[in-house]
Amino acid sequence: MNGRLEKLEERRETPTYLVLLFLLLLLVMGIVLPKGARSLVTHMMIFCILAMGYDVCFGLTNQCSLGHAVFFGGGAYGVVLSMLHLKVGILPAIFFSLGAGLVLAVIMGLICVRLSEAYFVIITAIFFAVFHLFAMDLTWLTGGDDGLSLKLPSISLGPVNLSLYHPMVNYYFVLTFLAFSYLILNRIVRSPMGKIFVSIRENEKRLQFLGYDVFRYKLMAFIVSGIFSALSGGLYALTLRYGSADFFSFHWSIMPIVWCLIGGLGTLAGPWIGVIIMSLFQYYVSAWWTYYLILFGIIILMILRISRKGILGYLISRRFT
């Protein structure tokens, strides 16, 4: 008689074994890929964490935030400032970036999450705009547009010293975080908390009458989302070895939405597909056509015309009809 919830999860969520296979593929690709492609994939994996984090907010609980650049930038500066001023190592710096994400998400969440849809979108966008302005203006702190450069100490794991200057080490460093992020988020989605998140998306008002304080759970989702977005920002700063006001730019608020829409809202690993398509597009097509985004917009529209659930959402739902 058991397993009924699992049965439904199959219908709606990405099969875990497929994602694990893909992670295994990434593990092999780290050795096989040529240098340029490896760094591209490293960036993609960082974006995948941001995409998953955003999916918790938009895909699971239907909160369309335009403020995730704040978490991304906050995470990046969490790493940069803690390493520059507190002289901490790389792993503690990552904790600072998670902490920055947590604090920012709590502050923003307490103000925004109560608001109904359109107001939520606008106020989160305003948060992003304010933070971007501050990052540009407070050059003594953030370095403004020019940014602040980092010198990376090596990570010592027992007898082994790892230097992130080595592209291969950087690749596996990011892959480790991607794998852990996925496993943690996947676990959350399949826990009672995840069920509550999905019911919020389905019918928020009905959930109130089942005895849930909806605000509290939307806030939880927002915070989880903020923390993983910050992790992504922190890893990006480490990989580029600098942080600038650009990390707060609108790009980082918009891209997660695009990734999630293409890949499939609420599927966690679906947005990875969005990341891959968008990054490849940016990398290859932008080289021969400046206005490649127009083409990209048309492709997004076509994908959403075929299925509102995005690519992976479409594939998953096809298996059950």
Added chain:
Amino acid sequence: MTVGNKILETNSVTMRFGGLTALDGVNYSIQEGEVRGIIGPNGAGKTTLFNVITGELKPTSGKIFLRGTDITSLPPHAICQEGLSRTFQLTFIFPEMTVYESIWVGVNSRARRPWNPFILAHQAADLSQRTQEICHLVGLEEKMNELASNLSYGDQKILEIAMALSTQPSILLLDEPTQGVSPQETDNITEVVEKLSSKMTIILIEHSMDVVLRLCSSIAVLNEGRVVAEGSPKEISKNEEVQRVYLGEMS
């Protein structure tokens, strides 16, 4: 369950929307274990009364007591946690969730840590057992794995009741459970409510007199936001004012 103490009481509850008075000083109480029908013409304020009791609307004035405690200012989720649950007139479900999952979510709301991120949802054995019990009770066990949006309208109405039951209420508010469903489905729904009536207090808004007469031990008649009559089904059908405002309207 024996009929006993007052479980729910409204104390001159008034609800105004601008110039419209939907509820006009409603004094109303229900005993524990009772099955109470509320009838009245359209626009009499029946659903508004439900909305006020369940916390969706705050009354303009007046107070509501559940087992003697004032619940007037509590939000809907807190009132639900106090053991008061409701269904909706137009089905109000989780369309892309299965029957099983919809009920599971309600059952989970009474768990000690409903948000627990450290376990897998399907491993909570007590919750899945309780969910299955409810499915059996309302007769949806064959359709547990169907998406709520794929159910027939009558089954969606039953799912509404099942979801309301999932939070273990001691008092259940049903808003026109048989509205718009076929006679066969009406029978099913009536049977389900009849089964429940021995376990909990029920307030039932209903237009079908057959259903009301079959289920309810007492009836209140609402007209223009006021309780115009209260009593046993027999007394109500003889009451002249009731015939004028309600039964008369139908002839």
